[in-house]
Each structure stands twice: as structure tokens, then as C-alpha cells.
Amino acid sequence: MPGEDVTAALDASRGFEPEGISAVVTYLGENVLDAEQARIVTDHYCNVLQLISDRGMQCEVSVKLTQFGHDISPEVSFKNVSRIVQAASRTNNYIWIDMEESRYVDSTLELYRTLHREHPNTGVCLQAYLYRTEQDLKSLLPVHPGIRLVKGAYKEPADRAFPKKSDVDENFFRLAEQLLEGVKQKAVRVGFATHDPRLVERIQQKAATLQIPRDSYEFQMLYGIRTEALRNLARSGYRCRILISYGPAWFPWYMRRLAERPANILFVLRHVWS
Numbered sequence: 001m002p003g004e005d006v007t008a009a010l011d012a013s014r015g016f017e018p019e020g021i022s023a024v025v026t027y028l029g030e031n032v033l034d035a036e037q038a039r040i041v042t043d044h045y046c047n048v049l050q051l052i053s054d055r056g057m058q059c060e061v062s063v064k065l066t067q068f069g070h071d072i073s074p075e076v077s078f079k080n081v082s083r084i085v086q087a088a089s090r091t092n093n094y095i096w097i098d099m100e101e102s103r104y105v106d107s108t109l110e111l112y113r114t115l116h117r118e119h120p121n122t123g124v125c126l127q128a129y130l131y132r133t134e135q136d137l138k139s140l141l142p143v144h145p146g147i148r149l150v151k152g153a154y155k156e157p158a159d160r161a162f163p164k165k166s167d168v169d170e171n172f173f174r175l176a177e178q179l180l181e182g183v184k185q186k187a188v189r190v191g192f193a194t195h196d197p198r199l200v201e202r203i204q205q206k207a208a209t210l211q212i213p214r215d216s217y218e219f220q221m222l223y224g225i226r227t228e229a230l231r232n233l234a235r236s237g238y239r240c241r242i243l244i245s246y247g248p249a250w251f252p253w254y255m256r257r258l259a260e261r262p263a264n265i266l267f268v269l270r271h272v273w274s
Ligand SMILES: Cc1cc2nc3c(=O)[nH]c(=O)nc-3n(C[C@H](O)[C@H](O)[C@H](O)COP(=O)(O)OP(=O)(O)OC[C@H]3O[C@@H](n4cnc5c(N)ncnc54)[C@H](O)[C@@H]3O)c2cc1C
Pocket: 097, 098, 099, 100, 125, 127, 148, 150, 151, 152, 153, 154, 193, 194, 195, 196, 197, 220, 221, 222, 225, 226, 242, 243, 256, 257, 258, 260, 261, 264
């Protein structure tokens, strides 16, 4: 994270623009159970969209439904997220909806479908580790969605998600192939959100075989992870976006990042002890 404040996130985002890398910012927080707090988060995002517009930046926004009171009821989060999407429409921006634990997938996709009917400036995240995702993708493609494909960051049981990493990687590529077919037909906006060099290469090759131009789909990575690889992709003409998180509620997000790579835990311990 460049800092806890939105200004730090936007300044960092601006720093990437000359390199041809756009950004998407997210205000960390999840599982908000207080309606007033959810409203405050909504106001915050509306202000951020205005700030992005005032600064004339190429920066989108990504949100978690549980930060808008989805656990109180999907109606509460729908009301709040609709307000943000309307603010994004006014400022010519785009809103991505994160995917959280598997128990939220049905309600997230239902909300997304309703939202996207009125507001095409919206995309949703799908997780390759879930068995159901192939079916979800098939049912979403006809509505011309925006899809960010990820491997998935939560601990899920084996009856819902592939337990083996190699199976997740294979499923990611299978889904990526279907998405690229959608890109070719101009039926979907796609962000491949992975730092995995092998997957990036396979996607590049598949897209080249399908004669899909490099700027018709996007690679997305997290701020601070394999940024040089993202720079190289941008230099080679691929559309690239970096996700920049900010805010004081960083603990659950940080723990998920630690869990993704055992070397990260060693890295933190070394700094604690040095
Ligand atoms: C833009 C973006 C949005 C995301 N949105 C969501 C979402 O809405 N829902 C969700 O469940 N998940 C989301 N994720 C997280 C995603 O699911 C994965 O957990 C994460 O991206 C790691 O998987 P990977 O594809 O990079 O592959 P991995 O196989 O995990 O990693 C490949 C390589 O990348 C590097 N790397 C990966 N992670 C780290 C790390 N934490 N620290 C250091 N190096 C690392 C390592 O070199 C590793 O070998 C998002 C990720 C990105 C980039």
C-alpha cells in the first residue's frame, strides 16, 4: 500500500500513467454490519469518484459488497452500490465489484446482473478456484459483462473449490480461453488479474492465435507485486491496470496477501526481528 489515505493512492496511481499503466483503487474494508457506516463508505467512494474526475485521471474503482452492508441485506448494499455506480456514470468512470467468499457468489452475481442492466459501466470478479465459475461465466456472457478473472483469495472447502493449485491454474486458463472468444466477438470487457508469468504467457499466445489486438483486453496486478512484469507488458503494448488499496482497515486484506506466498511470511518476520 502506498498509504492509508486516498490521496496517497491517487498520487501513486498518477505515477503509473506516464508508463501507460492505468489504476483501480479500493478502500479496504469488509463485513460492515452497521448501516450508517455503510452509508459513510458510500459517501467516501462518491467523493473519490469526484476527486478522480477533478484530477482528470484514468483511474477506476473496485468495491466489496460486504463493505456496503451486504450482510445486513442485499437490498442495503444494492442501494449503496447503485449510488456509486450513478456517480461513476456522471463522471464517466467504471466500477468493479470484487468477489468475496463463496457464500456471497449467488447474491453478488444477482446484484451485478440487475445493476449491469441499467449501468453497463460495471464489471464483476470471477474466481477460477470455484467449480461453479465455468457455469457462471457461461450464463453471464450473453449480457456483455465486464469480467475480472482471478484465481481466488479465500479459504474454500474442497466441495466448492479445486484444492490443487495446478487445477486452479488450468481452470483459469480454460476460463481465459472462453473470455478471449468473448473479446473477439466484442461481447465482454476482460481483465486477467494474475501475477502468474506462465498464465500471462499462455493468455498472450492464445490471444495472438485468435488475432486479438493487445489493447483489447487487460492485465491487472496488485500494487507492489511483480510491478516490473506489468511495466514490461505495458511497454509491449498490452493494456495494463494496477490495483492500489488504501485505508486503515488493511488487516484481513494483508493476511490474505501473506497467505498467498510463504516467502512473504519470512519477509515480514525478518523485518520484525531486524
Ligand atoms: C487486480 C486484482 C484484483 C483481485 N480481486 C480479487 C477478488 O475480487 N476476489 C478474490 O478472491 N481475489 C482477488 N484477487 C486476488 C487473487 O484471487 C489471487 O489471490 C492473487 O492475485 C494471487 O494469485 P495469482 O494469480 O497472482 O497467482 P499465484 O500463483 O498465487 O502467484 C503467481 C506469482 O505471483 C507472485 N505473487 C502472487 N501473490 C503474491 C503476494 N501476495 N506477494 C508476493 N508475490 C506474489 C509470486 O511470484 C507468485 O509465484 C485479485 C487480484 C488482483 C491482481
